[in-house]
Amino acid sequence: MAVGVFDSGLGGLTVLDKVAARLPDVPFVYLGDSANAPYGVRDADDVYKLTCASVERLWEAGCDLVILACNTASAAALRRMQESWIPADKRVLGVFVPLIEAMTERQWGDNSPPREVAVKHVALFATPATVRSRAFQRELAFRAIGVDVEAQACGGVVDAIEEGDMILAEALVRSHVDALKRKMPDPDAAILGCTHYPLMQEIFQDALGPEVSVFSQANLVAESLADYLQRHPDMMGPGTQARFLTTGDPRRVSDRATQFLRRQITFEKA
């Protein structure tokens, strides 16, 4: 009854941590494609091919349901995967929609027409590929009207986090927030649209100021996964064991992961 969680590298661990706490009886198999990270600087075709390969690996590990805990893959590849590639007995879900539903104060699966919502000026921080896809604006337009979105592509932040260089990551976050504020001086909400960014959440909040509500995905995804599994218990795959898989160097990736989550995590080769 395992469920797969995929990210290009370590960022999806922020999601895994929350889904595992919310669903303690479900064995999760995490796969980080660290050998090919970052995805955010790749083109959509490349992200699609790499994401499909990783999802297939998770299917092999006994996970019929895979969560793309990666905004870049959710934004640049998921729609194409759902339209033409995923077999009928498997499911792949992304991390964008729960976040947008929370921001637009909607319940899961509420398909009513778009309406006015409390937030008016939203700052989106994401990878260059996610910003380029405009997937966030597209999903938002289905649910809300009159929301002004300013997107900031945060080049370099994922590489710095994957390298464990948190001083560089902090400097880059502050400069990306400054750049955003030059375009939108007073956002009322900010979206951390990359699963690596919650590792820098305090820095984003500090740079944005206390009046800006910062939305990050992990808790929202955990709630919507719990809801999904309750309605689709048959989507628990045949796997029985929680595992951490990486396409990178397991020892190096384990050290970084242990440092980020502040508990021992041991990766094995995917």
Ligand code: DGL
């Ligand atoms: N953490 C991923 C995301 O949410 C991927 C970042 C990357 O590999 O560039 O977008």
